[in-house]
Amino acid sequence: QLQLQESGPGLVRPSETLSLTCSVSGGSITNTNHYWAWIRQPPGKGLEWIGNIYYDGSVYYNPALRSRVTISIDTSKNQYSLRLMSVTAADTAVFYCAPNVVPGRFDPWGQGTLVTVSS
Amino acid sequence: QYVLAQTASVSGSPGQSITISCTGTSRDVGSHNLVSWYQQHPNKAPQLIIFEDYLRPSGVSSRFSGSKSGNVASLTISGLQAEDEAYYYCCSYGGAFNWLFGGGTKLTVL
Numbered sequence: 001q002l003q004l005q006e007s008g009p010g011l012v013r014p015s016e017t018l019s020l021t022c023s024v025s026g027g028s029i030t031n032t033n034h035y036w037a038w039i040r041q042p043p044g045k046g047l048e049w050i051g052n053i054y055y056d057g058s059v060y061y062n063p064a065l066r067s068r069v070t071i072s073i074d075t076s077k078n079q080y081s082l083r084l085m086s087v088t089a090a091d092t093a094v095f096y097c098a099p100n101v102v103p104g105r106f107d108p109w110g111q112g113t114l115v116t117v118s119s
Numbered sequence: 120q121y122v123l124a125q126t127a128s129v130s131g132s133p134g135q136s137i138t139i140s141c142t143g144t145s146r147d148v149g150s151h152n153l154v155s156w157y158q159q160h161p162n163k164a165p166q167l168i169i170f171e172d173y174l175r176p177s178g179v180s181s182r183f184s185g186s187k188s189g190n191v192a193s194l195t196i197s198g199l200q201a202e203d204e205a206y207y208y209c210c211s212y213g214g215a216f217n218w219l220f221g222g223g224t225k226l227t228v229l
Binding site for chain 1: 157165208210212218219221223
């Protein structure tokens with residue numbers, strides 16, 4: 001059974017780059033039925049899809065974040081990563097990773113990690 | 120602002136049924152059979168309860184059901200229980216490899 005775990009700094013300074021990694025266990029990140037997603041949730045607010053990556057490196061981003069986001073994958077480590085540049089306080093959120101199972105559901109989710117943007 | 124519109128809150132008494140709606144457009148909800156629903160308890164990660172409009176993952180109670188008519192997807196919870204009190208989010212494929220979430224609905228069990 002797939003399990004995902006987010007990791008990375010819990011505090012990022014404004015204008016800097018947020019970096020997170022999602023470690024996948026219980027299955028291979030090269031599974032052709034899975035895209036790998038990042039989703040965020042600001043405190044007290046709803047969910048926002050950030051982007052997906054496929055094992056071959058194909059990436060798909062939320063148009064609203066495309067200019068600041070990079071998602072990458074390391075199949076040798078069964079991990080994928082998120083970089084969000086030029087962060088502001090509005091980027092403070094719990095960040096989740098989850099597989100986007102073809103044709104389209106997010107399941108299961110990692111436990112989430114809170115990233116606060118503050119000086 | 121969220122592309123998919125959900126009522127902010129709904130309530131019901133134990134044993135009753137409630138329905139949560141998710142309104143999209145002909146470009147997303149109305150074009151693809153890819154609406155999913157997620158339950159989120161406080162300080163917990165969301166959990167999938169409905170996918171591909173009406174399918175239920177194994178282990179999810181049959182009290183949860185999904186449907187769709189045109190650009191509106193719905194989640195119905197029958198026989199409300201105290202443990203159903205949570206936030207519920209809809210999600211739809213939006214085309215062009217984009218995924219859209221609703222703003223969430225808070226369910227209160229009275």
